[in-house]
Amino acid sequence: MISETRYARVKAFAKLNLCLEVLHRRPDGYHNLRTIFQTVSLADIIDIEVSASRRTQLHIECEVTIPGENLITLAADKVLAATKARAAIRFRLRKVIPMGAGLGGGSSDAAAVLLALPALLGKSLPVERLFEMGAGLGSDVPFFLHGGTAVGLGRGTELYPLPDIPAWPALIVASGIHVSTADAYRALARTSHPPDPAGASPSERVARALASNTDWTGSATNDFEEAVSRLHPELAAIRRTLTRAGASPAMMTGSGSAMFGVFESKEARDAAARCFPEDQVYPVSLLSRRRYRAIWARSLAGVC
Numbered sequence: 001m002i003s004e005t006r007y008a009r010v011k012a013f014a015k016l017n018l019c020l021e022v023l024h025r026r027p028d029g030y031h032n033l034r035t036i037f038q039t040v041s042l043a044d045i046i047d048i049e050v051s052a053s054r055r056t057q058l059h060i061e062c063e064v065t066i067p068g069e070n071l072i073t074l075a076a077d078k079v080l081a082a083t084k085a086r087a088a089i090r091f092r093l094r095k096v097i098p099m100g101a102g103l104g105g106g107s108s109d110a111a112a113v114l115l116a117l118p119a120l121l122g123k124s125l126p127v128e129r130l131f132e133m134g135a136g137l138g139s140d141v142p143f144f145l146h147g148g149t150a151v152g153l154g155r156g157t158e159l160y161p162l163p164d165i166p167a168w169p170a171l172i173v174a175s176g177i178h179v180s181t182a183d184a185y186r187a188l189a190r191t192s193h194p195p196d197p198a199g200a201s202p203s204e205r206v207a208r209a210l211a212s213n214t215d216w217t218g219s220a221t222n223d224f225e226e227a228v229s230r231l232h233p234e235l236a237a238i239r240r241t242l243t244r245a246g247a248s249p250a251m252m253t254g255s256g257s258a259m260f261g262v263f264e265s266k267e268a269r270d271a272a273a274r275c276f277p278e279d280q281v282y283p284v285s286l287l288s289r290r291r292y293r294a295i296w297a298r299s300l301a302g303v304c
């Protein structure tokens with residue numbers, strides 16, 4: 001049992017899908033995916049305080065209501081079970097990443113707890129165990145244990161890190177339309193999705209182009225976008241505005257409804273931001289794995 005109170009403030013970063021293909025439905029109900037995950041600088045802030053206690057107590061404070069089960073609590077339960085630790089744990093979550101938007105905020109919060117809590121409890125868990133626990137919490141959680149750019153296969157939990165790419169400026173437009181992941185998959189099932197063309201798939205082309213520093217934007221596509229835009233036609237208008245403002249690509253992330261555009265300069269990104277209501281835009285930069293790891297190392301430096 002730890003003897004003193006320990007504290008850490010950590011950042012749980014958002015992700016974009018630079019490409020997302022939904023393949024077939026599996027016997028377990030999930031779909032096989034091919035995607036390119038990318039962390040960005042937008043982040044929730046989580047304060048974690050751990051104090052000695054004979055009885056485990058979990059307390060979470062957040063100024064907004066989190067719909068559904070809170071992944072922070074579920075992740076903490078998993079860490080406590082795996083480390084057999086007992087402690088009083090207090091989380092304060094400042095939600096910055098729009099929810100239900102395909103930006104992975106809830107998954108990133110969970111991964112942040114998997115990364116920080118063992119250190120705060122004075123324990124360590126093998127990295128394979130963390131990945132297993134992450135996959136049990138949600139399909140996007142394991143990616144946030146890596147950060148940077150990575151190919152995601154299977155449910156999205158089979159990860160192949162790609163070399164770091166430049167910190168391009170990007171603009172996220174979260175219009176407030178909430179798309180449940182299950183609804184997005186249902187909308188997709190109603191589309192006549194063409195079979196994969198022969199040759200490399202869009203995700204393979206994007207991965208190769210990113211790895212060889214050539215143009216990747218022409219192959220970037222999101223299979224959810226057409227189906228979700230049919231339910232919410234205003235999303236197509238956001239895409240057009242981003243494209244007109246110089247974004248390449250301009251597309252949806254995850255199962256939506258946030259749209260994003262990647263820009264050549266911060267000036268172009270900031271000019272594009274002025275085309276949308278102020279409370280719907282999030283100017284960000286792509287966040288490399290090197291930066292992601294450095295920020296994590298700094299957050300936990302004083303702890304262990």
Ligand code: C5P
Pocket residue numbers: 029030031032033137138139140154155156181182185
């Ligand atoms: O794993 P996660 O909790 O994020 O998944 C939420 C829902 O999204 C699943 O219950 C499933 O309906 C759908 N999903 C899927 N295939 C994936 C990931 C998610 O069908 N690869």
